[in-house]
Amino acid sequence: MRSNREKYKPWIIFGSGFLTLLLMELFPVDGGGVSLIFVISIPVLIGLSIILALIYNWRAKKIEMRWKRNLLFSFSVTLLLVLTFSYFPCSESDSPCPCKVVYKSSEVLVNYRNITYDDLFVEKTKANYPLIISARKKFEKKLPEKIYYVTYDSLPSYSSFKKFAIYVLNDSIKSSNKNLLAEQLPNNNIKYTEVYKSDTISFLGTPNGFARLENEYNGYNDNGYGYITWTKTLPNYEVQIRKEVENDIYENYLFYKFLYWIM
Incomplete structure (x- = not known):
């Protein structure tokens, strides 16, 4: 029956x-x-x-x-x-399969105590989402007010050579790049300088991050949804600065919202 x-x-x-x-x-x-x-x-x-x-x-x-x-x-x-x-x-480049996402997230949870503050600024790819979410949870009381992702792209090869972040924390400018020098100029702007592979790379910002400095950046794009890019072309490199929406990961995807909640 x-x-x-x-x-x-x-x-x-x-x-x-x-x-x-x-x-x-x-x-x-x-x-x-x-x-x-x-x-x-x-x-x-x-x-x-x-x-x-x-x-x-x-x-x-x-x-x-x-x-x-x-x-x-x-x-x-x-x-x-x-x-x-x-x-x-799925793709191996930037869209792991759900099973791999769950496995990667479990690995991050197991190694939660080893997460550092600099993990907040790892490259924002889908493969790194579990680590970024975990870092944001671990340091939720010390999150930067603003984060700008900086990339040095090689003009001859069009490949990214270096990636780091400049961020604002407690109204102070900081960077995950320890070799980057920040100099306050008389006009209150900040000049960032780094000697990289025998080239001197420099670009300007403001005490509050970055603004539309027309004489400094030859490319600027604001899509109106919180994603802004600045581009400066140098003889051997192109400096690209990006500002993104930082809470979009766990706002757009329920799995990461759950992951953030259970930590």
Whole structure:
């Protein structure tokens, strides 16, 4: 005789087809062409879940042995789970798969005591999100008011040679780059200088961070949503300074909101 639990199993199979939609809310995904995979995978998985749920509901009524019904149920759910994770768009460059994100996050939690203040300023890639979130939680009472990410790009090779951060903490300018010198100028601006690979790199800022200094930066872009870039072209390097929205990680992705909460 069939138990009352049997009536829920077709709905569980059907619900498994919507797992991709849940994963999209939980984890970051590459934009552009990669995310177009969802246009195909989501309808296919939902359609397949409907078919499998109907098949189970039909066959389960004719199968008397419980282990056979359980086998059919397990096969249906497992198939949907395997297909969901197989077709979830991932990339090794900057969009780890959900399983890797969970594994990386668990590693960070295990080594939580080893997280340093400079981990707040690691390169803001999706692969580093668990570390950044953990650092923001650990130092939540000493978070900078502003963070500017600085990159030295080589003009001949168009590759990034050095990345660091300049930040404002308690109305004081600081940097994660120990070799960067900051000099207060008579006009109240701040001149940053570093001797890097036999070249002297310098650029200007203000006591409150960076502003639109037209005579200093040949490129400036403000998208109106908190993302601002300054660009200065030198003979051998291009200095790029970026300001981003710092709390966007755990505001946009439920997994990182949960990770921040449990720490």
